[in-house]
Amino acid sequence: MRKKFFLISGGSSGIGLAIVNDLNKQGHQVVSISRSQGKIDRALNEMPHLAGKVDFYKADISSQAEVQTIYDQLNNKYGVLHGLVNNAGVLTKGTLETISVDDWRFTLDVNLTGPYMLTKALLPLLRNASGASVINISSVAGLKPGTSVAYSVSKAGLDMLTRFLAGDLGPYNIRVNSVNPGLVRTNIHLDNKVVEDNDAYEAMLEKARPRYPLGRIGSPGDISGMVQYLLSEEASWITGSIITVDGGVMVENDLIPPK
Numbered sequence: 001m002r003k004k005f006f007l008i009s010g011g012s013s014g015i016g017l018a019i020v021n022d023l024n025k026q027g028h029q030v031v032s033i034s035r036s037q038g039k040i041d042r043a044l045n046e047m048p049h050l051a052g053k054v055d056f057y058k059a060d061i062s063s064q065a066e067v068q069t070i071y072d073q074l075n076n077k078y079g080v081l082h083g084l085v086n087n088a089g090v091l092t093k094g095t096l097e098t099i100s101v102d103d104w105r106f107t108l109d110v111n112l113t114g115p116y117m118l119t120k121a122l123l124p125l126l127r128n129a130s131g132a133s134v135i136n137i138s139s140v141a142g143l144k145p146g147t148s149v150a151y152s153v154s155k156a157g158l159d160m161l162t163r164f165l166a167g168d169l170g171p172y173n174i175r176v177n178s179v180n181p182g183l184v185r186t187n188i189h190l191d192n193k194v195v196e197d198n199d200a201y202e203a204m205l206e207k208a209r210p211r212y213p214l215g216r217i218g219s220p221g222d223i224s225g226m227v228q229y230l231l232s233e234e235a236s237w238i239t240g241s242i243i244t245v246d247g248g249v250m251v252e253n254d255l256i257p258p259k
């Protein structure tokens with residue numbers, strides 16, 4: 001199999017780390033970008049086999065200057081990118097009345113402007129691959145209002161970015177798709193202080209579980225499986241799709257009693 005080059009934003013934790021690990025297992029060269037050394041250390045502690053194999057770069061996807069530096073580094077080192085997974089994201093709490101304007105801007109900057117800037121900056125490298133795949137990790141909260149207005153709006157915007165770019169970049173044979181997970185067990189709620197502690201997190205998962213027809217909360221591997229497929233040549237005629245990977249939570253309605 002031909003070795004390929006992939007960039008995964010937010011590859012130091014949760015869903016991104018599972019994607020990084022699965023691509024590394026297949027022998028591909030993977031670069032992750034994320035902000036904090038602490039999460040990179042936590043990832044390497046959990047998966048020590050990735051040390052020296054995966055490039056864990058430190059950069060903030062909401063900074064135009066840092067995104068430009070990532071482009072320069074990848075251009076100098078590889079000159080081509082076969083796949084970009086816009087996975088990095090943040091979660092903030094709040095409804096219209098309770099969210100601050102700062103939190104609104106922060107959420108939109110990371111979850112929506114970040115993927116836009118990264119895809120735009122890396123376009124020359126994606127074009128060089130003659131058949132690249134871009135995947136935006138969105139959410140079911142972008143399809144149906146969730147509990148955070150900024151988060152839902154950022155993910156709905158991301159889905160439109162997917163559809164717009166699919167039309168825009170199709171002529172370069174670049175495919176663009178969204179993967180929209182339901183609730184997945186990761187560090188996102190605790191790291192973003194959306195729940196107070198581990199007990200509150202477990203209680204939240206337990207409360208949500210009955211709404212999932214398949215009877216369980218997702219694992220990062222569930223999402224990575226779809227991402228691996230969309231990155232592969234088997235998916236070469238799929239673009240502009242918004243694909244839920246959600247244990248069936250989107251079919252839940254008032255007529256189906258929770259189990």
Ligand SMILES: NC(=O)c1ccc[n+]([C@@H]2O[C@H](COP(=O)([O-])OP(=O)(O)OC[C@H]3O[C@@H](n4cnc5c(N)ncnc54)[C@H](OP(=O)(O)O)[C@@H]3O)[C@@H](O)[C@H]2O)c1
Pocket residue numbers: 009010011012013014015016033034035036037039040059060061062086087088089090110137138139140180181182183184185186187188189191
């Ligand atoms: N877990 C769920 O239930 C769920 C459900 C639906 C959708 N999703 C989506 O799935 C994606 C991954 O979530 P996850 O649950 O795996 O979260 P996670 O465990 O918190 O991981 C998020 C990753 O993104 C990085 N990141 C955050 N802000 C960044 C920034 N400004 N620049 C660069 N990297 C940044 C984090 O590292 P640093 O903080 O060190 O930068 C970390 O590596 C997100 O887009 C999330 O919205 C998750």
